[in-house]
Amino acid sequence: MTQLALVIDLNVCVGCHACVTSCKEWNTSGVAGFLSDDRPYDRDPTGTFFNRVQTFEVGEYPDAQTVHFPKSCLHCEDPPCVPVCPTGASYKRAEDGIVLVDYDKCIGCKYCAWACPYGVREVDEHQKVMKKCTLCVDRIYDPALPEAERKPACVMACPTSARLYGDIHDPESVVSKAIREQGGYALMPEWGTQPANHYLPRRRTEMRIHKDELERADNPLKIDGLLPKPALKEPALDDVTSW
Amino acid sequence: MNPAFSVIFLTTLIGVGQGLFLALYAAELGSAFELVPPQDSRSFFALGAALALGFLAAGLAASFFHLGRPERAWRAAARWRTSWLSREVIVLPAFMAAVLCYGAAHYLGLPATLMTGAVASVLCLALFVCTGMIYACIKFLQEWATPLTVVNYLLLGCASGFAFATPMAAATGNGLVVPLAAGAVMLSLAAWATRAAALARNRRIKPKSTVQTAIGIKHPRIAQKAQGFMCGSFNTREFFHGRGGQAMSLVKWGFIVLAFPAPVALIAAGTALASVPLLSAAFITQYLGLIAERWYFFAQANHPQNLYYQAIS
Ligand code: SF4
Ligand code: SF4
Secondary structure (H helix, E strand, C coil), X not given: CCCEEEEEECCCCCCCCHHHHHHHHHHHCCCCCCCCEECCCCCCCEECCCEEEEEEEEEECCEEEEEEEEEECCXXXXXXXXXXXXXXXXXXXXXXXXXXXXXXXXXXXXXXXXXXXXXXXXXXXXXXXXXXXXXXXXXXXXXXXXXXXXXXXXXXXXXXXXXXXXXXXXXXXXXHHHHHHCCCECCCHHHCCCCCCEEECCCCCCCCCCHHHHCCCCCCCCCCCCCCCCCCCCXXXXXXXXX | CCCCHXXXXXXXXXXXXXXXXXXXXXXXXXXXXXXXXXXXXXHHHHXXXXXXXXXXXXXXXXXXXXXXXXXXXXXXXXXXXXXXXXXXXXXXXXXXXXXXHHHHHHHHCCCCHHHHHHHHHHHHHHHHHHHHHHHHCCCCCCCCCCHHHHHHHHHHHHHHHHHHHHHHHHHCCCCCHHHHHHHHHHHHHHXXXXXXXXXXXHHCCCCCCCHXXXXXXCCCCEEEEECCCCCCCHHHHHCCCCCCHHHHHHHHHHHHHHHCHHHHHXXXXXXXXXXXXHHHHHHHHHHHHHHHHHHHHHHHCCCHHHHHCCCCC
């Protein structure tokens, strides 16, 4: 079983919104039709997006951290949005675990959006159907693209490599390793949706220098770590203490 | 949630239609057991069935306004195995067909009206369950995720249907006014009790999701600083009703008064005075109350996605 997913490193995300614009650009240009915008250059603009970057302040000034938080469909392993769909337009692919909407079947009843606790489904106000992240299903399998570019547009765009992409069911994949080794976690675990996308927590970045990094452990000539002993006649800081 | 009037009218109108049909069938059963005087097939049962069908059709029509793509509505029957919405989409027309058969059988004087009515009653109850479960099955909408939701849809629909049947019986001048009025009063009082129970339950709800679980950071002080866009999106329009606490409590007390004690008093007075206008006023009052009740039902539900949309920037 394959479950493709994103792992988003909150320790690295700088909140530049490159993934948002790249996602919008790729997905508004695809065969599935545009992602409509209204009044983009006017008062009260609005539009359909698959991906949003939000910002939270954790703590209180001056002990505060700014956390940028990208949010898109998490491709839940047990997606509550799928069984409620009356038409079968919302479905989860068995082969790679991507949750998709069939725009030709959707009747725009919005019930699936009610049934997603994460608020990542958006109705397209012009096509009148439900839209959401497809994990760039039209990129990741495209043989016309070079192998290295068969990744979601947001992953390609991220300048800090905060977005990792891969199969979380393959224990050797980069995403599985990141989840395992860097404390990857799921959002709102209380609902049992088992989101496939994971987040990596903020980490304290410290410079740690161990003694053996300054002094060779075996110290063959026993000279590492010795203090300089200038000759009596040589100038020293206070001219006395070296002897 | 932001209440959608299409859904408010759908659920209240089919509730009246369902309750009206059950009132008719209860009257027919009662006369079969010689508890109430028998009624004329055409002027009471056929007319009543036609009116019930009218309410159901009006509700169905309202539901189309909720869809982005109404021309594809037929597709909604596909996933009845998993989706309560799909089940409702199947059961509603089936129930309408059964009510049509029931009315036609009475109109044409055909036998087996009791059997047809029994089938229609089963479909009617199934429809109440489907409608209620559409809301009750979403477990993270904690205000809705309770059996009380289904019970309330059932009792409120039945009460309003009996409240409609009472002036109808009075206008056609038959002997059912008192038993129907008694049914309407008892159902309204029962619905009052269960709706009040739901309100009391919802007052004590502790949201399972918090901003801490939403972004997965365990810190007691987290404040949103930007939601990713400056103006509205589907997520801010669909899930926020934007009314203040004062408006909410106005609607709440409005529906508590209009849907329960006011119609009960009007029905009692109308029955005592044998006044069709008073009995009609009772139904109209209760229906207005139910519109407010349904609005409040949606507005009160607090979706966990709202945790992600607390501050624009
Ligand atoms: S994040 Fe929401 S839309 Fe995506 S699979 Fe999970 S429940 Fe469905
Ligand atoms: S809006 Fe479309 S995808 Fe969502 S539940 Fe309705 S038909 Fe299914």
